[in-house]
Amino acid sequence: MRPRSDQFHELSSEALEDSFLREALKRASSSFHAAKTDAVDSMPDWEELRQRGHDRKNLAIENLPEALEVFEKNLRSRGGEVHYCEDGAAARDQVLSIIRSSGGRSVTKSKSMVTEEIALNDHLEAAGLSVLEGDLGEYIIQLAGEHPSHIIAPAIHKSREEVAELFHDHLGSDPDADIPELTRVARETLREAFLGADIGISGANFVIAETGTIVLVENEGNIRMSTTVPRVHIAVVGIEKVLPRRSDLAALLRLLCRSATGQRVTSYISFISSPRTGGEGDGPEKLHVVFLDAGRSRLWADPTQREALNCIRCGACLNFCPVYGSVGGHSYGWVYPGPIGSVITPHYVGIEKASQLPQASSLCGRCGEVCPMKIPLPDMLLGLRAKAVEAGSAGFSERLSMRVFSLLARSPRLWRLLLALGRPFYRLVARAGLASILGGPARRWSRSRSLPLPGRSGFRRWWREDSERGGE
Amino acid sequence: MSEPKRASLFITCLVDFLFPGVARAMVKVLRHYDVELEFPENQTCCGQPAFNAGFRGEARELALAFLDVFEGCEAVVSPSGSCVAMVKEYYPDLFSDDDELSGRFQSLADRTWEFSQYLTEVLGVTEFPGRRDGSLTWHDCCHSLRGLGVRDGPRRLLSSVEGAELLELEKSDECCGFGGLFSVKFDEISSRMLSNKLACIEKSGAESLVATDCSCLMHMAGGLEKSGSEVRALHLAEVLADALEESGTGSQEEASP
């Protein structure tokens, strides 16, 4: 997906004007908040669980080459195949090549952020294949020709009316259909596609080194459909998805399900370590894992930012971020929105193409608080801001102001003098309504806030006089 | 209380420039508990604006200046949760490559207190004396809440004041939208977050909004005023100083945030 993250300002401005999106985001956020809060409240050992998830994931990431190698060995021993791709282009070609050699033409796909990253659907369709998204939210987005705006609920920005209209236009269903009816229409349409598909493409929520297992978490059943019915199953997976042992899933599944949807477990979780075995009648004949790097190894090599790879894509940080809650996912301009998106997007698409993202935060800290993996997101945003400055991306006037401010703040006498002079000047300007002469920031402040008005004198004089009076 | 406590005032650059009333109120309250106060006049800024903008060089310079001013003090008390969080959470890390300096910063951090925490944890105040009529609602400033764990202390202090009615603020822990330079770099988003906060404030029905940080208060007060609201935005110190005044309504000759 081509990044538009350098347009965050424009995109978010438009998003703020969209009253529909505002309602949708409000609804989504209160629903997700309530679900997660209940789920966490019902788990007295939540903090211990977070620590466990953090530690086990760290273990896998620190031993990344071994984890990948052991996973590969185990999956291959059962007849699976493993490929490593440097970037999106290589991954797209690899997937297409697997499909071509199988002779398949119709593809059903389940929700996978990684396949969005590499724009897989467009590539396959351009090659003449039919690709259908099986997840209801992704199917809606596909019909609308849009990109997902949320990691867990991709069509959260769409109203029932919009979906009904979409289905009416593409499938001929009732333009006033209610939500159960729309779901039924989707079920019937997609069922045909599922049962006739040659190829199933998925992502993976986790891959287990110890047992060579791909783990897929869902509620709808479309992943089971796509990974059981077709002859070929291709899982496209970021290299960072590894966990050490199968038993680690006890903690990680509890963390993921509660944080993503507030459920203890989702309706279906598939644990796939093999294509169909000798005795089985269904299940894919061929199972391929296509590992994608695309900037992950470089991120891994940065010890101060490596923890971003611990993300389990639960969406909790988005749900609790007031910035995401105001502007929605599309404003971030790429696949991953919200706090995690603001951290990994600069790493994956280049800081120059996403420089606004780490800045677009009030650093309230809620993301770090809710992250089930204890990823220190606010610290990572601060780290990215520091990197940007080191790399020379700060504007000249900002750099100058910081140097001047530092100089003043280290010269106490000069500081006191400037305060004594600056206060009355500022007072004059503010009272006269001439804030605009103070520059852009003052103008932008004043659009929604009145300027603070100081008194005539400051604390220091009062303290001096008070001390002279002998204090109280 | 056996020995008299001594504390040094770190008023913060914002209070120094715009909100001296908050510092005066803090002095009044601390003196009520017989805390011997001093004000190191060479203090300036903790460096948080530079740090948040990614200018770690400048942040280190200001951290060293802060260390120079306050290192010898028994305790440092400040009316700003975010500045205290800077000192406690980030100063030691800024010098993680220098064990000696990092150690000195850690030691200073252990002696640096946000005002409400100094009251409840060092002075052990549970019930606050005096009287102040009127309804109040409390906003949890982000750095105070998540950086320092300030939540129950101020609520307990405020509800214990005779005549004060503490009304709960819906989504009190949601960011007001200030975020330092964020408020002007991303002013539209900041304003949206502010209007969400103002709606909750209005819904609470309280006459005054109270919090620990002048920065957030300045932003919320600016929004309240611009929208024509009668709700006043006050620092915790001002409310408590009012209560000591026993005037019932509190009076501020200088502008408060």
Added chain:
Amino acid sequence: MPGDYRERLFGFLRSRAAGQPGELLVEDPAPRPSTAPGAGDDLAERFRAELCAVGGEAVNLGAVEDPAAELGNWVKGLGLESAVMDSDPAWELLSLPVRELLDSAGLAVDSVGSSVTPQELAAYDLGVTLADAAIAETGTIVQCARPFRPRSISLVPRCHLVLVPGDRLLGGLEDFFEGIDEGASWATGDADFDSYFTWITGPSRTADIEKTLTIGVHGPERTGAFVLGEGISDD
């Protein structure tokens, strides 16, 4: 060349790996959370309560007067026409005559072996299986790879009926993973958890449109889990 990147990637990663050799796969058991069922708990009741809480239907037949009638009534209540059972030899070991009960409930019942296709399974209203394991903590049914059972029998038909032998009902998630790691009785024989297994907890669902919950999307819209008072010994 396809193989090229593997070499370069591993070369890069190995030159910077932070871990200790051999530590990745070391056993590191964690204490069970307090919400996981304990040794003395009534697992069948916990299973039933958890599954019902998430919109599934569950009955503890061990606590019921007339299990056959209970099961028969549930099936009748579905109002379906056809059912498909797998060819699990263990059906014969149960005291409950499942096939006869389905017949009497008015369904046309077929037994299928592993050669049946998902498309053929789509013609049936009800898929019937025996659980390979079940987890009380979450109300979860586990189905693993079996030579006599197609994976999609619990997926494609509109409804799913699963019977849980008492000796395959486990307490919590840790008990399940330990069981398959240590080769518990229910995890051996031709029960192949190492190749494939799936967790099923209630019916298929979505909240993708306006966050409004709808039951029955791509998987079964009704799932009935009946915990048996008896166990089955595979060996």
